[in-house]
Amino acid sequence: MSAELVSPTDVELRWTAGDPAAAGHVLEFATEPQGRYTILAFLPEDQTAYTHPDLIPNTTFFYRLRPYYGHASAPVEVTLGSGPYPEPEPDWSRPRTIPGGPRGGLPAGTEAAAPADLKATVTQADGVAFGWTDRAADEEGHLLENRPAGRPDYRVVAALDPDVNAVGLITLPEERQASYRVRAFRYGPHSNVVHRTTGGG
Incomplete structure (x- = not known):
């Protein structure tokens, strides 16, 4: 360099x-x-x-x-609408480990260790809550990535600690329709x- x-x-x-x-x-x-x-x-x-x-x-x-x-999860598509919205969980946007979501046992970087079961829930006009299954044992963190409609590539929108498997995101105006995925990485x-x-x- x-x-x-x-x-x-x-x-x-x-x-x-x-x-x-x-x-x-x-x-x-x-x-x-x-x-x-x-x-x-x-x-x-x-x-x-x-x-x-x-x-x-x-x-x-x-x-x-x-x-x-590290390999990324399967993507989920999110389109923000006009409501009504479900009642969000307390601290829905805080990065956290969901109870009952144990740490995985696979080496980070392998395809099998990619996060699974990624789910996205629109919680408010510009908010989306994400949760997934952590299958990696030794990741150094997770990356939440998105690709707004009309853009060719994904970008990192949140860098998270190891073992985190839930986080919320306040979106930008251009992210009202976007694809999301999450990646365990080393x-x-x-x-x-x-x-x-x-x-x-």
């Missing part, structure tokens, strides 16, 4: 295509050489460039890229670390 300062506060990152077996890759950054890395974006496997814009002036940013692996090794220091504001 390489990094170039294309303006005083914009960094352009480039890399070569990675493992075609990966589901995608995650771009991370930190502001100290050994600092805690923060996820900047989940990206499709074939994307090879990203611009990190409008950064803090006079600050060094460190970047690395990691592939992630990370691969990270790339080389690159850094650039921004200029004055």
Whole structure:
């Protein structure tokens, strides 16, 4: 991976295509050489460039890229309507483990460990509650992905902790009709670390 300062506060990152077996890759950054890395974006496997814009002036940013692996569930289609809506469960939007939804026993990354029985319930004019069966034993998290009508690709809309098997989502206007799926994933090794220091504001 390489990094170039294309303006005083914009960094352009480039890399070569990675493992075609990966589901995608995650771009991370930190502001100290050994600092805690923060996820900047989940990206499709074939994307090879990203611009990190409008950064803090006079600050060094460190970047690395990691592939992630895992198979997605079967998709569900969601169309938001005008109601009436069922009474939502308390904390319906909070990521959680549904009681009676035990952790799976399969290795994350295998096709058999893909989440199963994904269900979507419209809870309000712009809200959807999701639940699924977690079949993976060692996932590093789950990714909820969607593809609004008219868009060719899925994107990550929520990154969740291991063992979570229920979450709610407040949708955007363009997501009133969309396909959703969920993925149990594990990370691969990270790339080389690159850094650039921004200029004055």
